[in-house]
Amino acid sequence: MTDVYLNNKFAGNIKNPEDFVERIINERRMGKLPITINCRHNKKSDEVRIESSGGRAVRPLIVVKNGKPLLSEKHIEQLKKNDLLWSDLVKQGMIEYLDASEEENALVAFSEDELEEESTHLEVNPLDILGLATSFVPFGHYNHGVRLSQGSKNQKQAIGFYMANFYIRIDMDVNLLHYPQYPIVKTLTHETLKYEKHPSGQNLIVAVMSYEGYNMEDAIVINKGSVDRGLARSTYYRPANVEERRYSGGLIDDVSIPDKDVNGFRSEEDYKFLEEDGIIYPEAKVGEGDVIIGKTSPPRFLNALEEFDLTSSSRRESSVALKHGERGIVDFVTLTENVEGNKLIQVRLRDQKIPEIGDKFTSRHGQKGVISIVVPEEDIPFSASGIKPDLIFSPHGIPSRMTMAHMIELLAGKTGCLAGRKVDGTIFSSEKEKNLRKELLDLGFSEDGCETMYNGITGEKYKARIFIGNMYYLKLKHMVSNKVHSRARGPIQLLTRQPTEGRANEGGLRLGEMEKDTFVAHGTSLVLKERFDSDKTIVPICEVCGLIAINDSRKETSFCPVCGENSEISNVEMSYAFKLMLDEMKSITIYPKLKLKGKY
Amino acid sequence: MNKIIKEYVDKLPNKILLDVESALPEKCVDSKIKKIMEEMYKEYLYSLADPGESVGLVGAESIGEPGTQMTLNTFHFAGVSELNVTTGLPRIIEILDARKKIKTNMMELYLKKECSGSKNVKKIAEKIKEKTLESYTKEVIINVADMKMIIALYPKELSEADLTVGIVSKILGKSFKKFKFKVENKLLTVISSSKDDALKEMYKLKEKIKDTHISGIKGISQVLPVKRGNEYVIVTAGSNLKEIMKKDFFDSERIISNDLFEIEKTFGIEATRQLVINEVVKVLDAQGINIDIRHIMMVSDAMTMSGKVCGINRYGIVKDKPSVLARASFETPMNHLFDAALIGEEDYLNSVIENVMINQAVPVGTGLPGLVIKVK
Numbered sequence A: 001m002t003d004v005y006l007n008n009k010f011a012g013n014i015k016n017p018e019d020f021v022e023r024i025i026n027e028r029r030m031g032k033l034p035i036t037i038n039c040r041h042n043k044k045s046d047e048v049r050i051e052s053s054g055g056r057a058v059r060p061l062i063v064v065k066n067g068k069p070l071l072s073e074k075h076i077e078q079l080k081k082n083d084l085l086w087s088d089l090v091k092q093g094m095i096e097y098l099d100a101s102e103e104e105n106a107l108v109a110f111s112e113d114e115l116e117e118e119s120t121h122l123e124v125n126p127l128d129i130l131g132l133a134t135s136f137v138p139f140g141h142y143n144h145g146v147r148l149s150q151g152s153k154n155q156k157q158a159i160g161f162y163m164a165n166f167y168i169r170i171d172m173d174v175n176l177l178h179y180p181q182y183p184i185v186k187t188l189t190h191e192t193l194k195y196e197k198h199p200s201g202q203n204l205i206v207a208v209m210s211y212e213g214y215n216m217e218d219a220i221v222i223n224k225g226s227v228d229r230g231l232a233r234s235t236y237y238r239p240a241n242v243e244e245r246r247y248s249g250g251l252i253d254d255v256s257i258p259d260k261d262v263n264g265f266r267s268e269e270d271y272k273f274l275e276e277d278g279i280i281y282p283e284a285k286v287g288e289g290d291v292i293i294g295k296t297s298p299p300r301f302l303n304a305l306e307e308f309d310l311t312s313s314s315r316r317e318s319s320v321a322l323k324h325g326e327r328g329i330v331d332f333v334t335l336t337e338n339v340e341g342n343k344l345i346q347v348r349l350r351d352q353k354i355p356e357i358g359d360k361f362t363s364r365h366g367q368k369g370v371i372s373i374v375v376p377e378e379d380i381p382f383s384a385s386g387i388k389p390d391l392i393f394s395p396h397g398i399p400s401r402m403t404m405a406h407m408i409e410l411l412a413g414k415t416g417c418l419a420g421r422k423v424d425g426t427i428f429s430s431e432k433e434k435n436l437r438k439e440l441l442d443l444g445f446s447e448d449g450c451e452t453m454y455n456g457i458t459g460e461k462y463k464a465r466i467f468i469g470n471m472y473y474l475k476l477k478h479m480v481s482n483k484v485h486s487r488a489r490g491p492i493q494l495l496t497r498q499p500t501e502g503r504a505n506e507g508g509l510r511l512g513e514m515e516k517d518t519f520v521a522h523g524t525s526l527v528l529k530e531r532f533d534s535d536k537t538i539v540p541i542c543e544v545c546g547l548i549a550i551n552d553s554r555k556e557t558s559f560c561p562v563c564g565e566n567s568e569i570s571n572v573e574m575s576y577a578f579k580l581m582l583d584e585m586k587s588i589t590i591y592p593k594l595k596l597k598g599k600y
Numbered sequence B: 001m002n003k004i005i006k007e008y009v010d011k012l013p014n015k016i017l018l019d020v021e022s023a024l025p026e027k028c029v030d031s032k033i034k035k036i037m038e039e040m041y042k043e044y045l046y047s048l049a050d051p052g053e054s055v056g057l058v059g060a061e062s063i064g065e066p067g068t069q070m071t072l073n074t075f076h077f078a079g080v081s082e083l084n085v086t087t088g089l090p091r092i093i094e095i096l097d098a099r100k101k102i103k104t105n106m107m108e109l110y111l112k113k114e115c116s117g118s119k120n121v122k123k124i125a126e127k128i129k130e131k132t133l134e135s136y137t138k139e140v141i142i143n144v145a146d147m148k149m150i151i152a153l154y155p156k157e158l159s160e161a162d163l164t165v166g167i168v169s170k171i172l173g174k175s176f177k178k179f180k181f182k183v184e185n186k187l188l189t190v191i192s193s194s195k196d197d198a199l200k201e202m203y204k205l206k207e208k209i210k211d212t213h214i215s216g217i218k219g220i221s222q223v224l225p226v227k228r229g230n231e232y233v234i235v236t237a238g239s240n241l242k243e244i245m246k247k248d249f250f251d252s253e254r255i256i257s258n259d260l261f262e263i264e265k266t267f268g269i270e271a272t273r274q275l276v277i278n279e280v281v282k283v284l285d286a287q288g289i290n291i292d293i294r295h296i297m298m299v300s301d302a303m304t305m306s307g308k309v310c311g312i313n314r315y316g317i318v319k320d321k322p323s324v325l326a327r328a329s330f331e332t333p334m335n336h337l338f339d340a341a342l343i344g345e346e347d348y349l350n351s352v353i354e355n356v357m358i359n360q361a362v363p364v365g366t367g368l369p370g371l372v373i374k375v376k
């Protein structure tokens, strides 16, 4: 007897599980049961489980009977003529959707020539075993599996033409590539997804060689001439939103240029871009500290006296200004109302990003790298026919990663570029490398893709022949100009007196726990002390009760609030964070008594 | 001992002196011995830790850094898929945390000379292996009409283990008092004594009854005889030193388990110290990582110096730290502070963390020596 479970609930017993499952599947194929039902006999635990619930991932497969797929050439012809639709194939039981459980008992043939007598299903296309981004990798079957997933991960971070109506949208942190191109080496997925309408990369001339040691550790060298002509240029959009919020007591935020007597007034210089309505005008070139939207808010806490005296002096400044290191041009200003009926101002900033040292690029094979130098065009190596690469890629990235497809794409790109056609690099069914080489030879080039090249600086011929071709490169959204940061001195936090955190606040770079350990391990105690001096304070301590005393700087005396004027008070140097901890301990009713004594 | 070597009795450890003596050629000129000893002494001084060297941190970094390169795979015995051992980082964490329950207990049982023949080994191995009802069960049928569960057992396996259906039913009767166990036609029959929900109870029992211990030593789920040199060793999954020591066919001097607490209970703290070192070294060797054994020895010393096994965590060695602030800075600061406040604990700011907190020079390296000047 075999137990049957419907959606994980016990439903009953059956005698012959194999027949039972077959019947359910047959009825599903005949359309008597919904196509979303899946059923499986688990031989190990001798259970039949039927699933009809939502949330299971299912995928379509061609049904195979007696080693022959039910979907024949005849059907495909009909499909081409639009006489037959996908839904008809499903209705007629030629294609069915399996979930992970039912797939367990299915024998799915990868391609038609792998069909066996026992096969139950056939992949619609071998490409189906991959995800969307992964199937974008051309010649993927020549790559190591890990590189495929890394390549697809990188592609998701690529800058492209993300949406056609970007001009009227206010998106958070988006980048837009100028002059995006359709890849010369494309795949089936590029076609089906109409990639030409939203491409996210450019076809570059790539030379595989080293350049003066500048391409160590995956770094890439880029041609300044190409950059000047607009290569990999992009625009970064960032919005600023301000809402006129309402508070209790009929108080409301006010978008306007703040008066001089407002609490926290910046300087007049900072408000220079604002028009009468308190909002910046389009095409204004703004930099660090400039106010985009001027705003004042009512005071946070009202005491009894101030409650009826709402002059602007008690209002506080709450404008939106550019933070440390930010800059851009005001691109777009809108004035609307939000759901609550409050006035809403949205300002979109735009900033052109020209490729520079530190910007990240990748091919479609997980071969990412950052620009290490932008070389003047005259110093770039050139081929006998005068071709100069846009980008120089280090050959040391290849052997350990074994991304053969990277090199085949280079060759295919070169062939496609010279022949004036697109090359099909669809995984498992790509054009043959042999044919590409032959075509390249017919075009009058060396079949291995190598060319004689000359040193751009000295004009000397390189001893080695350089592998040069054309390939699709993607600019990734990680750009240095959004990340560079350093600080020598700057703002500190109010509570701990330690440096602020983060780039936007001009913060310090944390010397953390593990970094501290390295100093201790080296025995450099005094260097460590100096590093942690950022919140150093001198605290007067009463020697009688061991608590923090008060220093009256006007009278130039110190006294203890507990023991009075006459107790002995010593100044102790400590970190402010420790003083804060002593205060916090007092607040949880612990008496932290400091016992002082001479150090030596 | 040689006269010249004797001069170094106070300067060098005894072990080194003995080693030098035994390594010396029979006829050696005194001046040469003198030179050797001078070289020896120099080398010894070089290898000493300097005063103020932060050995603990250097040790932690020396173990921690290669630890990041460790892979998380578990190592399998060739051929036996079930007998796998936790290795790599998880095992290191397990040891250093002094976990009471480790993922894969193991024992290595050496046999006494007279029982170490290959035939004996297999028999003994099978004998100590814990067997549950499931391994003797051929079929379980629930008769819904009569509210009965009928269990058919393998007769061959039973007789091999000197068992009968009757004995099995007695064992089961002891652990499941709610049900009645009877032998009918060499079949084990189970009847529920409760009236309501009898069928549900029966289905529950069907799952539960499988795991009832019938024969062998409790805890030993797998046995694997392995040839080491010219004798056989039984490697077991699961550990039960107490029961194993009772069996007289094992060489009790060479039995080993990988469970720190079992070793501590049966062989004492010194053995545990060595076990920590051995187990950590075993993992590191398997990963091809080379760490100076002195770092590991120090960790092991720290774990066992209090006379009981202490993990490197807030329940173990951190609990024994003399400084309140040091303890509070590790984990659960509030508890440590309150406990210290209750008994008016004092902190002398003697170790590293406290001094980092108050931003004073840490008493390590250049922060250790002070300069004293006598003013006339």
Ligand SMILES: [Zn+2]
Binding pocket: A542, A543, A544, A545, A546, A547, A560, A561, A562, A563, A564, A567
């Ligand atoms: Zn006082």
